[in-house]
Amino acid sequence: MKARAIFLYTVFFLGISSLFFSQQEVVLTIKEGMPAIPLALPEFRVHSSSAEATEAALTIHQIMTADLKFSRIFQLLPESYYSYIRPLDPDKIFFKDWLSIQATLLFVGEITSEKSNNVLFEGKLYDIKGENFIFGKRYQGEKSLYRLMAHKIVDEILKIYGEKPYFTSKIVFISNRDGNDELYMMDYDGHNQTRLTFNQTRDYMPAWSADGKNIAFTSYQIMNAGLYLLSPYEGKIEPISTQGTNFAPSFSPNGKKLAFCSTRDGNAEIYVANSNGKDLKRLTFNKAIDTAPNWSPTSREIAFSSDRGGTPQIYLMDAEGSNLRRVSFGGTYHDAPAWSPTGDRIAYVSRVDQIFDIYVLNLRTREIIKLTESNARNESPCWSPDGRHLIFSSNLSGSIQLYSIDYDGANLRRLTSQGENKLPDWSR
Amino acid sequence: MTNLTLIKNERIGGQMKKAIILGLSGILILFFLAACRAKVEKAPPPPPQVEEQPKVEKVKEVPPVKKPELSEEEIFEAKSLEEINREAPLEMIHFDFDRYFIREDAKPVLAKNAAWLKKFHSAKILIEGHCDERGTEEYNLALGEKRSKSTFDYLVSLGVSADRIRIISYGKSQPLDTGHNEVAWQKNRRAQFVIIAK
Numbered sequence: 360m361k362a363r364a365i366f367l368y369t370v371f372f373l374g375i376s377s378l379f380f381s382q383q384e385v386v387l388t389i390k391e392g393m394p395a396i397p398l399a400l401p402e403f404r405v406h407s408s409s410a411e412a413t414e415a416a417l418t419i420h421q422i423m424t425a426d427l428k429f430s431r432i433f434q435l436l437p438e439s440y441y442s443y444i445r446p447l448d449p450d451k452i453f454f455k456d457w458l459s460i461q462a463t464l465l466f467v468g469e470i471t472s473e474k475s476n477n478v479l480f481e482g483k484l485y486d487i488k489g490e491n492f493i494f495g496k497r498y499q500g501e502k503s504l505y506r507l508m509a510h511k512i513v514d515e516i517l518k519i520y521g522e523k524p525y526f527t528s529k530i531v532f533i534s535n536r537d538g539n540d541e542l543y544m545m546d547y548d549g550h551n552q553t554r555l556t557f558n559q560t561r562d563y564m565p566a567w568s569a570d571g572k573n574i575a576f577t578s579y580q581i582m583n584a585g586l587y588l589l590s591p592y593e594g595k596i597e598p599i600s601t602q603g604t605n606f607a608p609s610f611s612p613n614g615k616k617l618a619f620c621s622t623r624d625g626n627a628e629i630y631v632a633n634s635n636g637k638d639l640k641r642l643t644f645n646k647a648i649d650t651a652p653n654w655s656p657t658s659r660e661i662a663f664s665s666d667r668g669g670t671p672q673i674y675l676m677d678a679e680g681s682n683l684r685r686v687s688f689g690g691t692y693h694d695a696p697a698w699s700p701t702g703d704r705i706a707y708v709s710r711v712d713q714i715f716d717i718y719v720l721n722l723r724t725r726e727i728i729k730l731t732e733s734n735a736r737n738e739s740p741c742w743s744p745d746g747r748h749l750i751f752s753s754n755l756s757g758s759i760q761l762y763s764i765d766y767d768g769a770n771l772r773r774l775t776s777q778g779e780n781k782l783p784d785w786s787r
Numbered sequence: 788m789t790n791l792t793l794i795k796n797e798r799i800g801g802q803m804k805k806a807i808i809l810g811l812s813g814i815l816i817l818f819f820l821a822a823c824r825a826k827v828e829k830a831p832p833p834p835p836q837v838e839e840q841p842k843v844e845k846v847k848e849v850p851p852v853k854k855p856e857l858s859e860e861e862i863f864e865a866k867s868l869e870e871i872n873r874e875a876p877l878e879m880i881h882f883d884f885d886r887y888f889i890r891e892d893a894k895p896v897l898a899k900n901a902a903w904l905k906k907f908h909s910a911k912i913l914i915e916g917h918c919d920e921r922g923t924e925e926y927n928l929a930l931g932e933k934r935s936k937s938t939f940d941y942l943v944s945l946g947v948s949a950d951r952i953r954i955i956s957y958g959k960s961q962p963l964d965t966g967h968n969e970v971a972w973q974k975n976r977r978a979q980f981v982i983i984a985k
Contacts, residue, residue: 540960561960564924582913582983584955604932604956607925620929622956625936627929648933651925664926671926694923708923715923738923782924 395434396463396520399487400424401447403468412472415505419480420468422509425548426526430517431747431765436462449483454490462487466516476501482512484519493519506550517745523700525744528786531555531565531574532761536778542576544591547743547763547785549774555591564606564782568634569614571786575599575636577606586619588636599636607651610634611658612700612787616678618642618652618661629663631678642680654678655698662686662696662705673707673720686720695739699746700787704766706730706740706749717751719766730768744787750774752781863907868982876903877912877980880938881973885922887933889941897938900980901945911984914938916956917963919972924958931956938978953983 400423403416427433441447444456449467457465465485472478483495496515498508507527514524531544534552542555542562556562558578565576574589585601586608599605603622610617611634618631629643629652643649647667654661659678664671673687673696687693692710699706705720715736719728731737735755742749743763750763759779763772774780863871877900880893889897904910916935918927935954943949964971 561957563928563960579955579957582953582955582981604928606928620925622929622932622936627932648926648929650929651923666926671923692923692926694926710921710923713921736920 395432397436397461398427398433398464398466399436399441399457399460399462400427400466400468401441403470404447404449405470407470407472407478409472409475411476411502412470412478415472415478415480415502416468416470418505419470419509422506423466423468423513426510426513427516429548429748429770430513430522432517432520432522433464436460452485454485454487457487464493478505480505480508480512484516506546510546523745525785528744529567529571530750530761530774530783530785531567532775532780532783533563533565534775534778534780536780542574542589543780545774549761549772552775552777555589564608566608566610566784567786568610568617569612569787573634574784575608575610575617575619577608586621586636597636599632600630600639609653609661611654611678612656613658615658616654618654620650620652629661629680631661642676651695653696653698656700656702660698662698664694664696664707673705686722697740697742697749699742699766700744701746704746706742708738708740717749717764728768730764730766731771732768739782741783741785743785750783750785752783859906863910863985868985871982871985875980877982879977879979882934882976882978884919884972884976885930887916887930887937889937894941897941898945901942901947904942904947904951907985909985910982911951911953913981913983914942914952914954915961915979915981916954917961917975917977917979918959919975920959920962920967921972922959928956928958931958934976934978 400420403420405412405416424435427435440460443460445453447467449469452465465487467483467485469481470478477499480498481495484493485491486493494515496512498511500508510526513526517524526547528547529544530547531542533540534543537554539559540561540563541558542565543552544555545552555574561579563577565574567574572590572592574591576587576589577584578587583601584604584606586599586605588597588599589595599617600619600621600623605619605621605623608617608619615634616631617634617636618629620627621630624641626646627648627650628641629649630639630641632639645665645667647665648671649663649665652661652663660675661678662673662675665674668685670691671694672685673693674683674685676683686705687707690709690711693707695708697706703721703723705722706717707720708715709718714734715738716732717730717737717740719730730749731753733753733755735753737751737753740749740751747766748763749766750761752759753762756773759781760776761774761780761783763774764770878896880896881890883890904912914935916931916933918931922930932954935956939952939954942952959975962971962975963977964974
């Protein structure tokens with residue numbers, strides 16, 4: 360009886376709530392997509408007695424394990440399974456053995472050490488069912504390159520499966536760890552955090568160019584918040600727009616255009632320039648605030664936020680500024696849209712009772728998923744290049760830090776800890 | 788006898804007295820004249836002294852009278868921008884949550900600020916718009932700009948020349964109070980003034 364009453368109440372409340380919200384909000388965590396591919400990653404064989412070779416084998420294996428687990432495409436076979444079969448001999452692989460423990464793929468790694476401070480890492484991927492060699496790669500380098508070697512070979516595995524490689528991509532963000540808000544970048548997993556700017560003024564809202572070679576960002580110089588273009592690998596900085604306050608840059612995925620918000624004509628409007636900052640065009644003409652532009656993966660549309668309807672909401676428009684439509688409903692504060700690389704979803708921030716959470720709107724089904732569930736301010740969502748993960752900033756721990764989370768709300772990971780870290784952007 | 792002699796003496800004495808009186812008076816006159824001459828001769832040195840002293844005193848008295856007359860502008864001129872900004876002659880104003888219109892309580896403050904700007908007509912200012920932490924980074928940066936713009940518009944409506952004012956937004960990146968309560972939030976939703984030229 361009791362269970363039935365609860366069920367009836369639930370149905371009743373769901374019915375009531377659906378009257379209030381034009382779109383249904385799904386708070387449940389949904390696991391979707393294809394099942395992960397079982398991959399065997401046994402210990403690497405070391406053809407050397409040197410300590411370096413042993414360390415290299417362990418380190419590269421460990422990083423590859425983390426990458427493959429993060430991918431959500433592959434599922435690593437439990438190590439205990441390996442004890443049921445004959446030990447691996449890279450020269451003579453018994454495919455039937457690996458099939459018996461339900462592996463689809465087998466990765467064989469070997470380490471040789473010819474010179475001191477230098478190892479040779481060779482990786483080969485086999486298809487178990489077809490008993491085929493799929494591909495192999497060889498990398499040579501010293502200790503500081505082990506991490507890069509592991510990321511590179513996992514990227515190669517992703518490419519074989521038609522996925523966008525991203526383990527060598529970089530995340531640019533703002534940190535005040537050295538006393539002032541400056542640009543930093545790091546690997547997808549939070550390693551190799553490197554400072555990029557030394558402006559002594561406030562730097563803000565960075566965005567990678569489509570080719571990952573340049574970063575557009577706001578810098579407060581001479582009483583002005585100008586937009587600048589930084590080439591971190593060349594150490595060059597060029598101004599793009601320094602009239603008024605200029606912020607929230609977003610490069611089109613085709614590499615041709617740069618959208619941003621500027622008050623150069625007196626009000627916060629959205630502008631589009633060529634990716635070098637030249638040939639500026641204004642897209643919005645509205646007394647209200649128009650901000651936070653973000654390109655669709657086709658580079659044909661732009662999502663942005665505007666309070667033209669009274670409260671900040673998410674709108675879409677064509678890249679020329681026409682065909683405007685509102686896509687966020689059922690709330691009073693929606694901002695910071697991030698269009699997924701798959702094109703079908705938009706992540707955004709919604710404020711409810713002074714709490715910010717990240718939601719994902721499916722443009723096809725109009726279904727909304729609440730991605731974060733915490734009594735905190737979760738902000739600035741940004742998709743991974745493959746659209747299976749997001750990074751965002753949160754004051755969950757008390758200070759503002761960067762986190763990554765999967766598209767379905769699983770695997771929340773903290774990436775930063777020094778100072779306060781915010782406004783991440785993931786290179787494509 | 789004695790009486791006679793006395794009378795004689797008196798007579799003689801009377802004549803003598805007259806002569807003595809005349810003589811004495813003549814001498815006295817001479818002395819007086821001499822004294823007068825001496826006084827006239829001695830007098831010149833003091834007067835210059837007496838005249839010089841007032842001159843010095845006058846010179847001393849004049850500058851304190853002149854200084855207060857020039858004071859405000861001169862003091863303003865003499866001070867560095869940093870010193871002026873430390874004194875914060877322009878009071879900041881506050882805004883309602885998520886709003887950027889000028890509140891009634893901010894209008895007298897802006898009227899005072901406009902009066903100051905008219906007095907020191909060469910001064911130029913920067914209006915900084917700020918927000919509390921309960922807005923997103925992107926929207927807050929635009930909201931801060933709206934706040935500095937409405938403050939700008941109000942000052943211009945009071946007769947302050949637009950080319951003396953620049954505006955900027957810091958969004959929520961520069962809170963005055965880092966607390967997470969209504970008191971802190973109200974303090975942080977503000978437009979504040981920086982004097983950038985005098």
